[in-house]
Amino acid sequence: MEPVRESFWNMPQPWTQILLYVGLAVALGFFGYGLYRRISLWRQGQPDLRCDRFGRRLWNLLVYALGQVKVANEVFPGLMHLTLFFGFLLLFVGTVLIFFNDDVVGPLFRLHYMRGSFYLGTEAVLDLMGLVFLLGVVLAIVRRYLLRPARLENRPDDLLVLLLLLFLGVGGYLLEGLRLAVQQPPWGSSSFVGYALASLISALGATGPGALVAHRVLWWVHAVMALGFIALIPYTRLFHLVTNPLNAFFAPLETQAALPMIPNLEEAEVLGAAELAHLPRKRLLDYESCTRCGRCQDVCPAFLAGQPLSPRQVILDLDAFMLQRGRVPLVGARGRKFEREDLELAGGVVAEESLWSCTTCMACMERCPVLIDHIGTIVELRRYLSLCSGQIPGSLRAALDRTQRAGNPYGQRGGRMQWAEGLGVPLMADVGEAEVLLWVGCAGAYDPRNQKVVRTVAQLLQRAGVTFAALGDEEQCCGDWARRAGEEYLFQTLAQTNVQTLKSYRFRTIVTACPHGYNTLKNEYPQFGGTFSVEHHSTYLLRLVEAGRLQPQEAWTKGPTVYHDPCYLARYNGVVAEPRQLLERVPGLVPVEAVHRGRRALCCGGGGGKMWMEEEPDKRVNQVRLREFEAAEASAVAVACPYCLSMLDDAVKVKGLEEKVCVYDLSEILAASLPSA
Numbered sequence: 204m205e206p207v208r209e210s211f212w213n214m215p216q217p218w219t220q221i222l223l224y225v226g227l228a229v230a231l232g233f234f235g236y237g238l239y240r241r242i243s244l245w246r247q248g249q250p251d252l253r254c255d256r257f258g259r260r261l262w263n264l265l266v267y268a269l270g271q272v273k274v275a276n277e278v279f280p281g282l283m284h285l286t287l288f289f290g291f292l293l294l295f296v297g298t299v300l301i302f303f304n305d306d307v308v309g310p311l312f313r314l315h316y317m318r319g320s321f322y323l324g325t326e327a328v329l330d331l332m333g334l335v336f337l338l339g340v341v342l343a344i345v346r347r348y349l350l351r352p353a354r355l356e357n358r359p360d361d362l363l364v365l366l367l368l369l370f371l372g373v374g375g376y377l378l379e380g381l382r383l384a385v386q387q388p389p390w391g392s393s394s395f396v397g398y399a400l401a402s403l404i405s406a407l408g409a410t411g412p413g414a415l416v417a418h419r420v421l422w423w424v425h426a427v428m429a430l431g432f433i434a435l436i437p438y439t440r441l442f443h444l445v446t447n448p449l450n451a452f453f454a455p456l457e458t459q460a461a462l463p464m465i466p467n468l469e470e471a472e473v474l475g476a477a478e479l480a481h482l483p484r485k486r487l488l489d490y491e492s493c494t495r496c497g498r499c500q501d502v503c504p505a506f507l508a509g510q511p512l513s514p515r516q517v518i519l520d521l522d523a524f525m526l527q528r529g530r531v532p533l534v535g536a537r538g539r540k541f542e543r544e545d546l547e548l549a550g551g552v553v554a555e556e557s558l559w560s561c562t563t564c565m566a567c568m569e570r571c572p573v574l575i576d577h578i579g580t581i582v583e584l585r586r587y588l589s590l591c592s593g594q595i596p597g598s599l600r601a602a603l604d605r606t607q608r609a610g611n612p613y614g615q616r617g618g619r620m621q622w623a624e625g626l627g628v629p630l631m632a633d634v635g636e637a638e639v640l641l642w643v644g645c646a647g648a649y650d651p652r653n654q655k656v657v658r659t660v661a662q663l664l665q666r667a668g669v670t671f672a673a674l675g676d677e678e679q680c681c682g683d684w685a686r687r688a689g690e691e692y693l694f695q696t697l698a699q700t701n702v703q704t705l706k707s708y709r710f711r712t713i714v715t716a717c718p719h720g721y722n723t724l725k726n727e728y729p730q731f732g733g734t735f736s737v738e739h740h741s742t743y744l745l746r747l748v749e750a751g752r753l754q755p756q757e758a759w760t761k762g763p764t765v766y767h768d769p770c771y772l773a774r775y776n777g778v779v780a781e782p783r784q785l786l787e788r789v790p791g792l793v794p795v796e797a798v799h800r801g802r803r804a805l806c807c808g809g810g811g812g813k814m815w816m817e818e819e820p821d822k823r824v825n826q827v828r829l830r831e832f833e834a835a836e837a838s839a840v841a842v843a844c845p846y847c848l849s850m851l852d853d854a855v856k857v858k859g860l861e862e863k864v865c866v867y868d869l870s871e872i873l874a875a876s877l878p879s880a
């Protein structure tokens with residue numbers, strides 16, 4: 204006797220099938236209506252959802268939505284979500300296979316593929332996946348209601364969804380167990396979980412007519428729940444099953460290290476976003492994709508320092524506002540309630556203090572499993588504050604004004620080569636061409652501590668025999684922080700001037716000790732026609748050492764040394780290994796690591812314009828980072844960024860640790876290890 208799947212066993216026909224189809228149509232109707240309402244919300248945004256480079260987008264969907272690669276990077280939540288997701292996915296595939304067998308190819312073509320070994324194999328796999336799925340549900344319940352990690356917030360629909368999933372899983376096994384207990388087919392053991400339940404039911408002697416009634420009742424309850432599940436998707440947190448694949452598919456394929464340019468700035472009607480309709484559709488899809496996992500909040504330096512910013516809350520508040528304004532029917536509450544619906548996004552829906560607390564460190568985006576672009580939203584809202592409403596912190600406004608007047612946030616006119624006094628560093632204007640153009644940066648030009656760093660870099664280049672020159676007073680602020688503060692006008696003016704200047708000289712590569720300048724010149728100046736070879740001094744110096752042009756010999760005597768990864772180098776540009784390799788070349792240097800390092804390093808607090816803003820003394824990001832270095836028992840901190848140097852130096856001084864911890868630029872450590880010339 205060939206094993207075969209019997210459709211609608213114990214269910215009266217044709218009524219069961221007819222009612223099931225009607226129920227499915229109703230459920231799909233609810234689903235379709237909910238989906239339509241949500242899509243209508245996104246359509247109010249600026250059209251930007253693109254399908255170009257379809258293969259790459261499909262790949263992103265497979266890797267991030269189906270493969271869940273970013274979900275898996277935390278052990279317990281990763282295991283919970285992966286078991287839940289893959290168990291559900293394979294059960295769904297199995298259900299579709301059965302549906303096609305019973306309701307499509309079977310009746311239409313008399314083709315029943317659910318038979319023989321294929322049928323038995325499918326049953327075994329589905330039973331296994333049912334267990335995986337239930338494990339995920341149980342882990343989710345344990346985590347959410349017993350372990351209760353601080354970052355998880357519970358809403359009523361969370362419980363509803365978990366109970367629904369639990370019932371669907373357990374109910375499916377019970378149905379199978381009852382059927383096998385009554386039918387007792389010789390191949391029953393391939394459905395090993397259902398078979399075990401059937402054995403139990405048989406042992407209890409519950410295989411009489413009562414079992415048939417119980418099966419029939421349970422079948423209907425299970426069917427109603429399954430159809431209810433489909434219908435509820437757009438009205439509960441289950442909607443992320445739809446939005447997450449879409450968000451992965453429409454994710455930008457270009458580097459996210461560059462902020463998008465506002466084209467035709469003079470003619471743009473709105474600068475930044477005052478309301479939802481001013482935002483690109485992809486941003487609105489971002490808000491709908493948030494699973495409230497809290498990973499972004501866990502790594503946000505501003506949040507950790509006690510400042511009024513949670514990247515998760517920014518996203519959730521914008522979503523709640525959009526849903527409230529769109530009158531989207533929901534099961535259970537969807538976050539914050541707004542008294543007024545005519546609020547501006549910046550300053551109304553999201554508090555100004557939250558927006559100005561962001562250092563644009565990108566830690567949130569690095570960790571977000573569903574590819575949400577927090578910085579894109581924050582900068583869009585900052586642009587509105589800076590360019591339209593003028594609500595901008597006083598100290599930041601002053602720095603912007605100084606830059607407008609003098610071309611740098613220090614407000615100094617000229618004198619950009621003071622740092623090089625006595626070194627004989629040539630100007631590009633005099634030599635016209637050089638192997639290396641040394642991009643000094645504003646901190647290197649005017650901040651006394653950072654002047655020493657650029658001086659050291661120049662001396663190292665001279666020692667290695669590199670022909671280089673600087674722009675001197677022709678160099679303007681690169682504009683990185685102004686752009687991230689939302690001042691796109693000023694940024695574009697600076698960028699255009701610098702690109703024009705750089706294009707007028709011949710050089711092989713630009714070398715800079717500033718990761719912000721590095722990122723802007725490398726990733727953002729191409730938007731203005733300036734595509735140059737740009738290198739950070741850490742990688743350039745490493746190559747000089749590897750080529751034997753610089754030979755570290757003297758032992759490092761400052762004790763265990765921790766390397767602090769600058770956000771704009773490690774996260775924005777993936778430069779993580781080279782600075783460490785450079786330090787490894789220094790004899791006697793004992794490297795230690797902070798708990799957060801590499802692409803997961805914690806910010807120093809100086810990016811995104813924060814360098815020019817006041818911070819409350821007890822809420823400083825640099826102090827949070829310094830505590831990590833203390834925990835690593837480091838007595839020296841190696842940095843590779845002028846902001847990091849200033850912020851961490853400051854943190855050490857404020858805490859009175861000058862005797863215990865010293866902060867150096869990588870170049871200074873390398874220079875100290877060279878034999879006297």
Ligand code: SF4
Nearest residue numbers: 503561562564565567
């Ligand atoms: S970019 Fe950094 S500071 Fe800004 S919200 Fe994200 S994690 Fe927080």
Ligand code: SF4
Nearest residue numbers: 493494496497499571
């Ligand atoms: S924004 Fe991303 S990381 Fe943050 S809570 Fe939402 S899904 Fe999680």
